[in-house]
Amino acid sequence: MRKSFYGIALAGLLSGNIAADTFEQALQQVKEQDLREHVKTLASDKFEGRQPTTIGEAYTLEYFTRQFDKLGYTPGVDGSYLQPVELVKIEADPDMTLDIAGDKFEYKVGMVAGTSRESELVELKDSELVFVGYGVNAPEYDWNDYEGLDVKGKTVVILVNDPGFENPDSGKFQGKTMTYYGRWTYKYEEASRQGAAGALIVHETAPASYGWSVVANSWSGPQYGLVTADGNQSRVKVEGWLSVEAAQQVFAKAGLDYAEEKRNAQQGPYSKAMGSKASVTVKSTLNKSTSYNFLATLPGSKRPDEHIIYTAHWDHLGKDPAKEGDNIYNGAHDNATGSAALISIAKAFASLEQRPERSVSFLLVTAEEQGLLGSKYYAEHPVYPLAKTVANLNIDAMNIMGPTKDVEVVGMGKSELEKYLKKAAQRTDRVLVQESRPAAGIYYRSDHFSLAKKGVPALYAKGGPTPLNEEIADYRKKMSVIQTGCYHQVCDQYRESWNFEGMVEDAQMYFEIGFDIASGDDWPQWSETSEFQRP
Template sequence: MHKNKNIKAITSFPALKGRLKQLTLCALSGALLLSVSACSEQASQTPEQAKADFEAAYNSISTERLKNDIRVLSSDEFEGRLPTTEGETKTLDFLTAGFTEAGFKPGNGDSFFQQVDLMQITADPDMTLRIGENEFVYKVNMVASSKREVPSIELSESPIVFLGYGVNAPEYDWNDYDQVDVSGKTVIVLVNDPGFAAADSGKFQGSTMTYYGRWSYKYEEASRQGADAVFIVHETAPASYGWSVVANSWSGPQYGLVSPDQGQSRVKVEGWLSRDAAIKVFADAGLDFDQEKEKALQGPYSQALDLSASVTVNNSIEKSKSYNVFASLPGSELPDEHIIYTAHWDHLGKDETKDGDQIYNGAHDNATGTAAIIEMARAFASLEVAPKRTISMLVVTAEEQGLLGSKYYAENPIIPLDKTVANINMDAMNILGPTKDVSVVGMGKSELESYLEKAATNQGRVLTQEDRPEAGYYYRSDHFSFAKLGVPALYAKGGSQPINDEIAQYRKRMNVIVTGCYHQVCDQFRETWNFEGITEDTQLLFEVGYDLANTSDWPQWNATSEFQR
């Protein structure tokens, strides 16, 4: 997931310079005060007036405008919206024009843009991993790479320790690293977390994956612990994808953010082993892999293998620049406190080596969410009286390369995180028609769900958990970048229960058409889509943000969330 091969450098965006003048929201000239919602001094409203104002804005959310914006953003003219290409320039123009027309201000000083420095590292596939007397072949039974920004890095005779799930989770009283010195060593860990293999044991959150089960966490924790390298053992069920995904997604160009320490805080080598390779490694150490897995499931576990690992990773490195878009509608009473909506504007660009259609238009993923965030801005700006808190719209780059735009923002926030009340994310909106339910991705994470439940009830809908929570979708879109740094973040969209038989039949027909189009050229705009589900969910999340912005409450993580500490 989140991979492409065509990022190219752009040294400047001349089309962005001098494009749009900042919209004056509050013109003070004598007694003149424009009736724009961002003004700092507002006329008071009675409860009846406030209700009518909200309802008018809510009902202003237009299916036709959403449809038109999705059509434009996913047109061939935008060339698949790949970062650092002409498709980015066109997309940024479209976004800044849309926010300005709506009445939102530039959110980064006098600019709508936040520069994001990207880095592409491509490992030479001509590499071999040697463990003991065995050699493992790149993409066949191992994958290895490095986040360190150096031409070549060598792992030489690094002692190996099996460290169970590679988890350090105080709230679950679990630390595989406890009293284990992994400095200068190679760590082998299992994929997912202990709850997956023992769903009824009470460990972690059962079959629902926590962040401790994500591959990215395991690399990060091994780096924090001072390991030289870490290899995750791939197994299809707990990973939720086959070895081919590992071989294809973690080979070739790998994207990241340019880091101040040039990646030196990361382990030297990050990689995967196939299950068959792991079985062989453990057998050579006189151990049974499945028996060791069972021991790792019982509690924090470590076992030295009396083997060592060696591999050389040769890198080619390319840097480029892209941009997040940030627009705000200042709050009427608490302008320093922000509700931040997110959507990613980018997709995969085009592949000129393909026969026929070469453009990955990304209509569903994520022209739908990008159109929704613009329409949401129009609705908020149409209010006669602005919400008490500021509403900000963050449309990020490079989600498809690993949530990089949102990660950069969260680590370099324009609005301090302690002034960010919540994040609400919109990614791949519902194109299958209105539903009776709302699918909450990562259900049970935070108190934001009480606001969502109220808004859903007003639509006659109920909250349900997303399909396949064991796949860890909560950790695979831009809200996660906020959650990881402590900001309560909500990701919810249309569910699976159609509102009537007509929509049920439509869903069956459309599912046949769009199944398999994720990250493919067939993710195209279709006039035959039912856009009412997108409208319904845009209104739903508008109400959530409106309610949050008009309270002084600070929603918290639930005690069972891995982010609450």
């Protein structure tokens, strides 16, 4: 167990005028016993893996309601805790073939294709192919692959990641650290803004940070989206992927060398008409349903219109009736731990004798596993104005590997929120370190990103990679054997053997960050190098 620093010079460290012993008393309301009970309940078989729109969702929302009612929180949505989120499930018929210049590519073998449009039938017919390099339009980096192009009705072929990844010493973008321009989501969005009919991303394992099997398995089958007024007709008709082997074949058929064209695209904004045409028909089945975000608020004592919002996703993958034996994806680590942390942090705030000056809200969102849809919906339909949202603090898959000497910052250097994180981490004598795989773009893959895109400074951090001592190091080795391979699998279950000390420290750290911001009048800003800024 780590030596506690909570009693050292608290009065000098705290912002606002709340008594130090009151803060420490509140801090200690984040308890291992509570965290264990919340995780154990939310990850139990009764909750059936917490898939949106199932009985598991109903049990989950009922549990949150009991907890926040007991703590005296105010429902955030017109007298209710629940914000409806309309979802559409689109499942493409796998019986499709992509034809490019007479060469045919089979579904999940050399290509994957689908649509975000709420349409049972979309097709490309003899759509001209245009290679657009990385498909980036980034004025702050003086980079626009679409400059001077008219791609309306055409299909763009795009490299994965951004220009800095494979040329880190060039000074382009942020080197090996992925920016949002490297994410596949951005590439489809930009192609849509440019008026393209189709968009095909070339998959390569290193710059994507995952293998082709992830593309074939994750982008096939049911895909979820938000119901929109225009039925997503503003999106490109067809969104797809090409394996690198398929791409090499396509380029060669067009008389181009893929490797050479890729090198050209790394040097500066680049595009080239390929002289080939693509055709594919995508037939889909559609189903609409309603899920819910959960929002609870502790009103501020002086400036209740200003909010600090904590986020965590409550959903997981549900159950698979076709699977023999254990078929429930309990999602204990991902993300019953984060949901449990928000309840415990909420308890700490509720215990304060004097409320912070600003309001503190807890947003537990749906459909993160389907593409950050719950947080995206909130960002597009905020209950509290985003201009009055001071900061977002996000928690996803907490530390179950024991206490650490460091805190891993996902997206390190993006905002001034890190000064609050640094102060809170120092309370347990920890230092801040960069995430272990910045090239993977993890910052763009959790719910804080939805608010960041709208300009709200957002922080995502977790216990770091360095164990506190040899005893914890030994525990980590043993637990890693058990946990490895359990991400999005039925073995992601609650275990009594989990060490919750690091989780408690991280949850207390998050409480302190929110407390300090809510008790002061500072408005943290994005850093100048961040791709996000307040409007």
